[in-house]
Amino acid sequence: MKIAYISTSLPNECGIATFNANLATAINQHKAISKESFVVAMNDTDNLNEYNYPEEVKYIIRKNNQDDYLQAADYINNSGVDACVIEHEFGIYGGDSGLYLLTLMANVNVPMISILHTVLKQPSYVQQTIIQQIAKRSSRIVVMSQKAIGFLTSIYQIPKNKIQYIEHGVPDLEPAIDNPIKATAPFKGNKVLLTFGLISRGKGLETVVEALPKIVEKHPDVKYVILGNTHPGVVKNDGEEYRDSLTALAKKLNVAQNLVFVNKFVDEQELHHYLSATDIYITPYLNEAQITSGTLSYAVGAGAAVISTPYWHAQELLAQKRGLLFDFRDSEKLSTLVNDLFENPDHLAELKYNAYQYGLSLRWPSIGKSYVKVMERAISDKQKADAANKSMIDVDSIPAFSLNHIRLLTDDTGIIQHAKYGIPNFKEGYCLDDNARALMMALMAFDQYKSKEALDLLPIYLSYIQYMQNEDGSFRNFLSFNRNYLDEVGSEDAFGRTIWALGYLVNFAPNNSYKEFANELFIKSTAQFSKLEHLRGVANTIIGINHYLKANPHETYLHEISNDLSAKLINAYQNNKDQNWHWFEQQMTYDNAMLPLALLCHYDISKNQQALNIGLESLDFLTQKTLSFGFLNPVGNDGWLQKNQEMAKYDQQAIETMAMVLVYFKAYEVTNEVKYMKHLYQSYRWFLGENSLSLPLYDDETKGCADGLQSNGVNRNQGAESTLAYLISHLVVFKALEIEYRYLKDDQQFKADFITK
Numbered sequence: 001m002k003i004a005y006i007s008t009s010l011p012n013e014c015g016i017a018t019f020n021a022n023l024a025t026a027i028n029q030h031k032a033i034s035k036e037s038f039v040v041a042m043n044d045t046d047n048l049n050e051y052n053y054p055e056e057v058k059y060i061i062r063k064n065n066q067d068d069y070l071q072a073a074d075y076i077n078n079s080g081v082d083a084c085v086i087e088h089e090f091g092i093y094g095g096d097s098g099l100y101l102l103t104l105m106a107n108v109n110v111p112m113i114s115i116l117h118t119v120l121k122q123p124s125y126v127q128q129t130i131i132q133q134i135a136k137r138s139s140r141i142v143v144m145s146q147k148a149i150g151f152l153t154s155i156y157q158i159p160k161n162k163i164q165y166i167e168h169g170v171p172d173l174e175p176a177i178d179n180p181i182k183a184t185a186p187f188k189g190n191k192v193l194l195t196f197g198l199i200s201r202g203k204g205l206e207t208v209v210e211a212l213p214k215i216v217e218k219h220p221d222v223k224y225v226i227l228g229n230t231h232p233g234v235v236k237n238d239g240e241e242y243r244d245s246l247t248a249l250a251k252k253l254n255v256a257q258n259l260v261f262v263n264k265f266v267d268e269q270e271l272h273h274y275l276s277a278t279d280i281y282i283t284p285y286l287n288e289a290q291i292t293s294g295t296l297s298y299a300v301g302a303g304a305a306v307i308s309t310p311y312w313h314a315q316e317l318l319a320q321k322r323g324l325l326f327d328f329r330d331s332e333k334l335s336t337l338v339n340d341l342f343e344n345p346d347h348l349a350e351l352k353y354n355a356y357q358y359g360l361s362l363r364w365p366s367i368g369k370s371y372v373k374v375m376e377r378a379i380s381d382k383q384k385a386d387a388a389n390k391s392m393i394d395v396d397s398i399p400a401f402s403l404n405h406i407r408l409l410t411d412d413t414g415i416i417q418h419a420k421y422g423i424p425n426f427k428e429g430y431c432l433d434d435n436a437r438a439l440m441m442a443l444m445a446f447d448q449y450k451s452k453e454a455l456d457l458l459p460i461y462l463s464y465i466q467y468m469q470n471e472d473g474s475f476r477n478f479l480s481f482n483r484n485y486l487d488e489v490g491s492e493d494a495f496g497r498t499i500w501a502l503g504y505l506v507n508f509a510p511n512n513s514y515k516e517f518a519n520e521l522f523i524k525s526t527a528q529f530s531k532l533e534h535l536r537g538v539a540n541t542i543i544g545i546n547h548y549l550k551a552n553p554h555e556t557y558l559h560e561i562s563n564d565l566s567a568k569l570i571n572a573y574q575n576n577k578d579q580n581w582h583w584f585e586q587q588m589t590y591d592n593a594m595l596p597l598a599l600l601c602h603y604d605i606s607k608n609q610q611a612l613n614i615g616l617e618s619l620d621f622l623t624q625k626t627l628s629f630g631f632l633n634p635v636g637n638d639g640w641l642q643k644n645q646e647m648a649k650y651d652q653q654a655i656e657t658m659a660m661v662l663v664y665f666k667a668y669e670v671t672n673e674v675k676y677m678k679h680l681y682q683s684y685r686w687f688l689g690e691n692s693l694s695l696p697l698y699d700d701e702t703k704g705c706a707d708g709l710q711s712n713g714v715n716r717n718q719g720a721e722s723t724l725a726y727l728i729s730h731l732v733v734f735k736a737l738e739i740e741y742r743y744l745k746d747d748q749q750f751k752a753d754f755i756t757k
Contacts, residue, residue, distance in 0.1 A: 001375060002034035003027065004076050006104070007087035009041035009057050013229060013265045015198070015294050016087050016117060022169055022268075023085070023115075024056070026368025033372065038079070040072050042092050064094040066103060066692075070629075073107035083375045086114045088134060090127065095693070096713045097127045102134070102694030106631070111139040111378035113371070119148040119291045121155065126695075126713050131156050133694055139378030142371075144168045144292045147312040151291075164374050168294055169367035170301025170359055171268045175276040182277045186223040186260045191342060194278040194304075196227035196271065197295045200234045201242050204284040204309065209246055210331035212255040215338050222338075227262045227274055275302035279348070280338060283308040286328055290314075301363065303356030305348050307337050322354045395737065397688065401445070401730060403453050405704035405723050406438065410457060413483060414438075414464035418719040422702035425719075429480040432494045434720040435464040436501035441724050443508050444731040455510060462505070462514070465498055466521060473525040492532055493591075496540025499525055503544030507551045515551075522548060529561050535572055535584055536591050538565050539598035546601035559606065566602040566611055569595060573614050581643050582621035588641040592622055592634075593659035600666045612670065619667060622660075627679060632657060632686040637708075649692060652709040657686045658725035661732050668736075677736055684733045687726050698726055 007020035020039070028037055038058040043050060046062050053060070059075045061068040076084060086105070094100040105112060114134050120127055135141050135158040142164045143149060149165060152158040181187055193215075195205060208224055215222050230243055243261065250259040266274065275281065281304040283296050290311035297317065299306050306323035308314040318325060324341075326333040341348045409416045409424050414435045418428040439461040445454035468476045470489065475498055477490025502522040509515035522544070529545075532538045545562045549555060572584040584595050599615035602608060625647060626634050634656035635641045639648030664680035667673070682690070687705060689696040695714055697706040704718030705726035 001032055001037075001082040001372075001379065002080055003037040003375070004079065004081040004084045004110075005037070005039045005087070006061075006072075006084060007039065007042060008044070008092050009039050009051070009053055011053075012041075012044070012051050013198075013232070014092075016089050016092060018268075019117070019168075019294060020085075020087050022171070022364050023368065023371065026169065026364040027085075027371050027375075029365065030368060030372045032376070037081075040076065044092070061104075062094075063092070064100075066094065066100050069094075069100050069104040070107060073104050077107075077109050081110055082379055083139075084108055084110055084112045085371070085375075086112055086134075086138070087117065088114050089117045090130075097124065097130055099126065099130055099693055099695060099713060102130065102137075102689075103692065105134065105137045106690065106694040111375070111382045112137060113140050113142060113374055113378055114138040115142045116148065116152075117144075117292055119143060119151045121151055121289060123155070125716065128156060129695060132158065133689055133696070135162055136689070137694075138162070139381060140164045140374050142166050142374065144297075145313050145316050147316065148291045166367060166370045166374070167362055168292060168297035169364040170297050170362045171272055172363040172365055173269065173272045173302070175303070176273060179273050179277050181270075181273040186225060187277050190221045190223045191219055192278050193222060193224045193280050193282055193338065194227060194274060195225075195282050195284070195295075196266075196274065198228055198231040199226065199243060200231040202286060204286040204329070205246055206249055207284040207286075207309075207329050207331050207334060208282055209249050209253065209255070209259060211335040211338065212250070212258050213253050214332075214335035216255055216258050218339050219342050222342075223258055223260050225260045225262060225274075225278075227264075227266065227271075229263060229265050271298065272302055275299055275304050278304055280304075280341060281306045282334070283311075283314065284334070285309050285311045285314075288312055288328075293317075297362060300355045301359035303352050303359060305341065305351040306355060307334065307341075320354070320358075321350065322358055323351060398730070398733065399688075399698060399700055401449065401727070402703040403445070403451070403457070403727075405702050405718060406441075406457070406720075406727070407453075409720050409723070410438070410460060412460065413479070414460060415720045415724075416481075417721070419704065419717055421716050422699065422704050422718050426481045429478060429486065430464065431479075432465065432468050432475055432477040432490055433497050434724065435461045436494075436498040437724040437728065438720065439465065439501045440504050441727050441731070443505060443510075444728060446510055447508060448731050448734055458510075458514070462517060465502070466517070469521060469524065473527045475525075492534040492537025493540070495525075495528065496532070496537040496544070499529075499541045499544035500547070501544070503547035507547040526558070526561070529565065532565065532568075535569060536594055538568050539594040542566060542569075542598040543594070543601045546605050549605050553605075562602055562606065563608075566599060566606075566608065569599055570610060570614060573618060582617050583643075584618065586643045588622070588625065588635045588647075590635075590637060590640075590653065591655060591659055593619070593656070593663040596622065597659065597663040597666055600663070600670055604666075604670060616667065616671070619663060623679060626660070627682060629692070630682075631690040631692070632660060632683045633692050634660070634686070650709060650711045651715070652686075652691070654687070654697065654705055654708070654722035654725035657683055658729045661729040665732050665736060668739075677739070680736055681733065684729050687729065697722070 005020055005024050008014045008017040010017045010021050027033055039056050040059045041053055041057045043060050043062050048060050059072055061072050090098045141162055144167055149163050152163055153160050230240055250256040281299040288311045290313055293313045300317055308325055309328050310325045324337050326337055414430045415438045416424045417431045417434055418425040442454040442458040445451045474489050475495055476485050476487050477494045478486035480486055502518045505518035506515055542562055542565050545558055549558055576585055596615045596619040599611040603612040634652050636648035637651045637653055641647040660683040661680055664676045668676040687698045691709055697714055705722040706714040707717045707719050707722045708715040
């Protein structure tokens with residue numbers, strides 16, 4: 001097996017880098033592992049020459065450069081590796097809480113084993129989502145404590161069979177007969193307390209300093225040695241302020257001569273010498289939220305007598321008389337424990353013996369074998385999955401349909417426009433666009449699931465549309481929460497979306513009353529059709545006419561209006577198209593897929609070949625711009641796509657994705673080309689995390705959808721527009737699934753096309 005390791009790397013003075021180096025060495029010694037295994041190093045600066053990396057580092061990712069993660073995925077995929085080991089700590093990857101890692105994971109196509117060095121009990125939404133997505137994309141999640149397993153299953157809802165428990169490895173070293181550290185100051189002739197690791201305030205070292213006076217009172221030959229550099233991030237922001245504060249505290253307590261700093265980063269051999277020469281090792285962390293401690297594991301592995309505060313890893317590792325615990329910040333208790341051990345050498349020796357014996361099972365060769373077994377199973381599982389013929393649309397991965405959030409946003413007037421997180425924001429009132437979408441969604445839900453809940457919502461949205469219609473057939477758009485009109489005439493976009501919804505209701509009405517009501521509103525609006533100038537208003541209106549004519553094919557004047565409106569789109573396309581730009585305007589802005597969708601709808605009722613050709617040609621161009629990454633990357637609202645310029649990546653909107661789902665479904669309907677069904681499902685998966693940040697926008701807790709994908713994560717507000725866009729897309733996917741099922745059942749060639757194209 002050839003393995004790629006993604007981690008920080010030595011000589012970067014980082015605990016994760018040391019862990020990964022040890023793990024890689026242990027794994028690579030196994031006879032089943034290729035000597036060509038390599039490391040992809042996480043660089044904490046943009047300077048690729050910041051560290052003199054060893055030969056096994058074959059690729060470098062600059063932490064805050066998202067493109068590097070994509071390129072690293074390509075490198076891994078083309079390197080011939082069989083599996084990938086990922087070291088995860090929130091701080092070593094770029095983006096909010098390290099979310100750029102998800103970009104890489106989404107594009108790596110070999111089994112991944114992710115090792116979680118931190119599992120938070122109270123994660124933020126982004127942190128929880130990241131861990132859930134890591135678990136989803138990993139063959140196995142490895143944790144180093146039982147506590148972490150409980151958190152992952154209860155808080156993060158990760159299946160237990162995805163989680164592997166493997167303890168933190170320790171060096172495969174024996175105490176030196178002639179330990180050079182014992183002959184050096186401050187060890188020679190003294191009793192030594194030791195703490196090692198990167199120094200920062202969270203380590204609680206002041207608790208040990210505060211305990212020193214009572215220890216020194218009984219044992220004046222005690223030295224407290226703090227081994228290690230100050231954390232680079234601390235040095236950058238605060239310099240040596242914390243180290244200086246410890247020195248000042250020791251002077252105040254008259255124990256300055258008993259405090260010794262060894263300010264350096266030591267290799268494992270030298271560290272083992274320090275631990276072997278130490279009488280008592282102390283980890284005085286300030287709170288319980290430490291799921292894994294490499295320093296504690298090393299101390300136990302070296303056979304040190306350990307006293308620690310009761311953080312999570314210490315509670316597990318020091319059980320069964322392998323160490324002693326004292327309460328957080330309790331310097332009184334610490335001094336008592338230290339004095340008792342110095343005065344009871346048999347107890348001190350017992351702790352050292354118990355730790356040493358347990359540490360034998362933690363040595364890296366044994367731990368490496370456990371990881372090799374995990375990788376072998378992951379590779380085998382992947383091969384079995386690849387061998388199975390699966391439907392292109394994976395039903396099991398699609399969330400159950402729910403109207404919970406829509407019901408929350410809907411009152412007896414209509415659907416509220418916006419939400420603050422998942423809570424309705426009444427201050428923003430209502431708009432026509434959202435009630436039109438809600439009307440269509442309710443109809444689709446009733447058609448798909450025969451949902452009485454959806455049917456009960458339908459008259460609310462229809463009544464809102466009727467209330468907003470003016471005498472001349474135009475519509476107002478905005479209504480305040482206290483039901484005051486906020487405009488005289490709404491935008492052409494809002495008009496077109498409403499005509500679309502009314503046409504859809506005429507075509508799919510659940511009974512004649514709804515059909516007659518919608519027909520009346522629709523016909524009253526036709527006086528405005530010829531006045532439309534804006535392309536998206538034109539496009540949405542064409543789609544509405546298409547649905548109306550499906551139910552009323554003999555309305556000749558509407559065929560003529562559809563021809564006239566379609567001509568506006570066709571002329572716009574011909575006036576803006578050139579050899580490298582197949583679009584209707586000199587820029588791609590919002591709701592882009594509506595334009596080709598309208599022409600495909602027009603072809604559906606008119607059989608106008610020019611409309612079909614332009615619709616498909618412009619759709620292929622849109623696909624090239626937004627779906628060439630293997631996932632949907634819609635045009636961002638933060639700058640859009642100007643001709644001959646770079647496309648804005650963010651702010652990506654849910655309505656863009658809904659439009660893509662709809663246009664691909666229509667393209668399949670008029671061409672029967674399977675590629676459009678594949679594109680449809682790829683587009684829908686944007687909502688579930690197959691996007692440029694690999695973050696889901698659909699919220700399984702609230703059943704709402706985030707308002708957009710931004711460069712630093714998702715917009716956590718869950719308004720009507722985005723949630724309706726998700727639900728409409730969901731319903732279209734299930735219509736596509738019906739087609740797939742029907743044809744897969746009867747047509748083996750169609751089945752082959754679904755799997756291979």
